[in-house]
């Protein structure tokens with residue numbers, strides 16, 4: 528092709544208006560929400576980059592699938608379509624639908640973990656960590672050292688530390704019922720994991736007789752990075768790469784709200800017959816019969832179609848490019864962020880940007896509030912509010928103070944991204960005037976969803 532411009536590989540069939548607000552309106556909305564962006568009304572947000580989870584636009588083929596949903600309680604045709612779509616990609620024997628990713632986690636961990644067990648993972652996402660800790664087990668993050676240094680470049684910064692993995696399996700084998708690898712590594716900056724790393728981790732786990740599971744939420748984006756960056760994969764299709772990734776594991780948990788391109792849904796897939804039976808028993812108790820698992824037949828259809836669309840090359844090229852495009856503008860402007868840009872999101876490095884705000888005053892939280900106040904953009908803190916509170920009630924500042932700007936799939940166009948860049952540059956120019964916040968109310972687990980905050984006397988942004 529002689530042309531360089533990478534376009535959105537779709538045209539728009541239905542539109543949803545978004546609404547500008549005034550700064551005064553946003554100030555009032557923040558106050559009413561206890562300075563917690565999760566507690567805002569979505570209609571008060573202009574560009575919503577809170578999450579890429581369940582917020583994507585479905586295709587016309589998915590909506591057509593919705594109309595074909597078979598709502599039979601047991602043995603629905605839609606389940607078999609869904610199962611076939613999952614098995615084509617994963618080749619895993621048992622496919623158990625769940626209403627979303629964390630239900631798959633709860634069922635898996637509930638069937639497998641005992642108190643004092645350890646689950647090593649490159650980095651647990653918040654709900655995964657919480658579900659491990661809920662079983663009184665330890666969620667152990669062992670990413671490679673580069674992952675802890677936001678501005679350092681590495682093509683596969685999501686890799687699990689193989690040396691530490693081998694060591695912990697040698698020393699603590701009896702406490703480790705499974706190992707997980709999260710692709711892409713969401714809490715670590717949306718960074719990919721290389722095929723070589725998955726393969727080597729699989730060999731280590733097999734030599735100790737421990738199953739390896741993928742947290743596969745963003746498996747298609749991970750496959751694209753392997754195609755772009757790992758030797759030997761340039762000519763492979765994303766489908767073939769995904770199939771190889773899954774060939775090294777014994778199971779996976781999946782939120783179909785990400786690379787399933789659906790608004791709701793997930794699954795647990797695994798090879799072990801006995802464990803699958805225990806999981807299905809738990810599923811019936813809390814989610815539903817094993818051929819729907821808490822989903823409608825039409826959801827299963829939408830996911831079956833979506834899993835394929837997520838592996839489309841034109842889609843993945845546009846998807847990864849649109850995040851990189853914002854990353855390039857910010858890099859040019861000297862705005863500190865996790866490098867290189869992730870697959871589904873940009874992660875601003877608030878520790879560098881707001882070095883004058885101590886961890887106890889939550890710099891990344893303050894930055895996310897400033898982005899909303901100035902430009903109506905909603906992002907999410909991945910820092911000490913999300914991860915600072917320990918299971919024993921003590922407080923340890925998170926390694927990194929990040930603000931994630933997650934891109935919903937197929938929702939925003941390049942002009943939306945240009946607007947976001949403009950707001951970020953504007954806020955960065957005023958960074959010295961941004962102030963920290965105080966937490967005034969907080970629940971004991973997953974506090975970032977509902978905690979309430981107050982700015983200091985001078986407000987969020989001075990002057």
Ligand code: F0G
Pocket residue numbers: 577578579580627628629630652654655709713742744781782783784792793
């Ligand atoms: N694992 C990872 C890596 C995730 O990013 C998420 C969700 C889950 C598991 C849980 O899936 O939401 O379907 O229950 N992440 C969303 C996010 C919420 O904003 O990153 P779920």
